[in-house]
Every structure is written in structure tokens, then in C-alpha cells.
Amino acid sequence: MARKPLPLGTWGKFRTYVTHTNEKGKADGYRSTAYFRDFDGRTRQVDAYGPSKTAAENNLQQKLIERRNGGRGNKLTGSDKFSLAADLWLEKFRQMVKDGKRSAGSLDTYRRHLERTILPGLGNLRLGEMNTPLLDKVICGIRDEVGPSTARSCRSIISGILGLAVRFGAIPVNPVRDVERVEGQPKRKPRALTQAEREAWFTQISNDPAAVRADLPDLTTFMLATGVRIGESLGLLWSQVNLQTGEVEITHQIIRVTGEGLIRTRTKSRAGERVLIVPSWCLSMLQARAAQGIRLEQAVFPDSRGGFRDPSNVNTELRKARSPIGGVVRRTLSEQLRKARRDAGITQTEVTKRLGWSRSRISLIECARLKVTREDAAGLLDLYRLRGQQRATLLRLVDEASAPSETDAFSWLTSHVFRKTTATILDDAGQSARQIADQLGHARPSMTQDVYMGRKAKNPAAASALERALNGDPESKTMG
Structure with a gap:
């Protein structure tokens, strides 16, 4: 029976021979050879040389790999990683x-x-x-x-x-x-700000000097008025705002790319490119900002130097604003935890790495803007190597500081809540899912319905219709 041919782009066994010896009779030149089946189906011998057997075989291996890759146009084989x-x-x-x-x-x-x-x-x-x-x-x-x-x-x-x-x-x-489809419930159900919560939120950030410096009142106003993503808000230029008609053109977003830094790039999809009309209260805000002096090529919501803002930094400011500095007990706890960390000679960066936390979490804890759970506190105290009475005292403070507080009212709020709020308001106003999807920049209305509409009752008119249809039906009295 004829021998089975090599698969295309593969080679057979290596054979290595001495090709030269020095004056002392020691081999110092080798030739390694193997048969390679080319992509035209023909098998050819390939040779490579080296001063040692290992070098000759390594050179042959590299030569065969290059021949394979060149012949198949950088395609892959089952033996590739x-x-x-x-x-x-x-x-x-x-x-x-x-x-x-x-x-x-x-x-x-x-x-x-x-x-x-x-x-x-x-x-x-x-x-x-x-x-x-x-x-x-x-x-x-x-x-x-x-x-x-x-x-x-x-x-x-x-x-x-x-x-x-x-x-x-x-x-x-x-x-x-x-492979089995990955199922899983979202971490939190869609939730939108109620009118009372919206009023409370604007009151809170307007009275917070840090939030005002971070431009959160105007930025929040714009996001609620349009439903745009935070990166899209930061990528908006004054040249894309028509202060007469109230139209804003959304085409780009600001993102941070590893190795490149902040870049202004196109929206996530073609559906994200859209022209929106803002309500009068938002237009008034934009006109007031423009009256302070603008450049058409400048961002509407720039950083302190007039450049583009980092969405991550804005989210950090948002987390600080939603969690104002807590009461006396929480402030005392934060001071004690900060002192314990410094006494241990550990930086905030080291804490985040060792505990796997986000970069801002320990910072928010140490400025009394974030409630500390017993589990978090235990992790910190273990890291700081605190034992005995000092540890017990801090844990008692943790228990006292965990009592409900008005400062925790917006602990659940994220920038996406503003998008959900816009979608819910439009839904309540009778807008179709397609219309709301166009406002948010979604290609599929199902995404808008499943993720961004915070309403609990999807069809509140259904009960009324069934009531009218069945309440007067004599047979309905015998149903069940």
C-alpha cells in the first residue's frame, strides 16, 4: 500500500548530517533536511545549515514555518496556538x-x-x-x-x-x-429617577462645591434632556450645537484607549449618529454657557484646560457627588481607617491591588463618602494587621456608621440612570419603543425596552380593558 501523503503545509522527519569537520576532526558544520509538502501538492526537500546539530535543526524549523506561512497566506493550522x-x-x-x-x-x-x-x-x-x-x-x-x-x-x-x-x-x-448560552440576571433592575428624586438630586449637587466644580449640574441637565451616553456628552463640540433651533448633532464619543489615551471617536454604531432637539430648559442652559465665550472646535463640557474630559474621571466625580460626606461617626471611622493605613505604610494604590477594588473605592471610604461594610472593614484591618482592642474599636465604629443615613439616598445612581430616566419619561409620554430607541441611539428597540425602560407595568391599560370586557359578562361571574 502506498504511503499516505503529508498534509498540505506540513513536513516529515528531520535528518541531520555532518558537513564539515575542523583540523582536530571535530564536527563544526551540519545540514538538516526534511521533506515538505507544498501547497501545489508536490513534496520537496528543504535544507538548512548550522554550526551545530541543534542550530541546523532550529534553522530548518524556522525555514519550514516561514515556507508554510508564506504558502498559505498566513492562514492557520490545527497545530497553531x-x-x-x-x-x-x-x-x-x-x-x-x-x-x-x-x-x-x-x-x-x-x-x-x-x-x-x-x-x-x-x-x-x-x-x-x-x-x-x-x-x-x-x-x-x-x-x-x-x-x-x-x-x-x-x-x-x-x-x-x-x-x-x-x-x-x-x-x-x-x-x-x-456551548451553553450564558444566562444571568442583571446586577440591578432598570430604575429611573422619579420627579421627587430628580429635584432632590439637583438640590444635592447644586449645594456641593465639588460637584459644581466638576460641572455636574449642567452635565446632568444635558444627559437627562437628551438621553445620550456620558462619552457622547463629553464628545459634543459647539460646532454641533444650533442655539437657534435647539438641535444638537451627536456623532462622536470620548473614550480612553490603552496606549493611546483619550480619543474622540465615532459613536458605538451608525444608529448612534443622530440629531436631537433639546427641551427649552436645556437650551437655556446651553445658551448661558455659550454667553461666557466659546470656540466652535471646543467641547461643550471641557476640562479645566479646555480639552476633552475623561469619562472615568467624570464617573469618579459622580460617585463622590452621590455620596456626600457622612455624619460624625462615619467621618471618625474614615479618619481612623486612613490613619491605620498610613501607620501600616500602605498606599491607596496598594490597597486597591491587594483587595481587587476599584481605584476610587478606598478614596471614597477615607473621605466618609462611602458606607463601609463589616466585610470590607475586616479586609482592610487584616491588610493593616490590626489586632486586639484597636480592631474591636474600629469594628464597633463600622456597626454604628452602617445605620441608614440621608447621605445614602443616591448610592445606587450611575450615569446610565440618566438614560433610563429619559427613556422612562418618553415611555410615560406615549412614545413608541422605536422612537425612544432613536433618541438613545439604539439600533434595536428591544434593547431599549429590556434595559432602559424603568417602568414596572408594561401595559397599564390592559387591566382597564379586561375590566370593561368582563365585568358586565354574566358568564364571568361563574368563572373560576
């Missing part, structure tokens, strides 16, 4: 960003998920080793350890990478196709 396929997929995604087909923010998010979550577990595995049970275990592990939202994103990224491997012929089918 998942990390190589991920690099190719990211490069294609970068090109789509340049072509305006994908957003730079999505690229940065996917790259972070790859580096932090996906590649540590899958990067060194071969594409041919990828199977549904393995990937199902990995994705479920991400769901349990990190959360459903991250797991869904990672599932999509892995599917995209392996879909590329399928198109390049490295694997026959995409194994992610049969």
Missing part, C-alpha cells in the same frame, strides 16, 4: 476600526478581555485541541468567577477567533456553536 489565532483576529478587528466598521472602544474592551481573562486559560492550547466540553468549562468558569456579562463577551470573542480558524481551514467547525 490559540494565541496566534487571537492575534490574527485582533489585527482584522483593528482594520475594521480603521475602516469605520467597528468602534475603537470595542477593540480596547475585547483586547482587555483577551489579555486578562481568555488567553491565560486558552492561549497555549492548540486550535486542534479546542472542543465544546473544554470551552463550555472555561466559559462557565468565567461566569462563576467574574460574572455573566464578562462571560457573554468572552464567549463572543472566542467564537469570533475560532470562526476565523474555521475559515482558514485550521478546524472543521466552530466548537463554540454548541
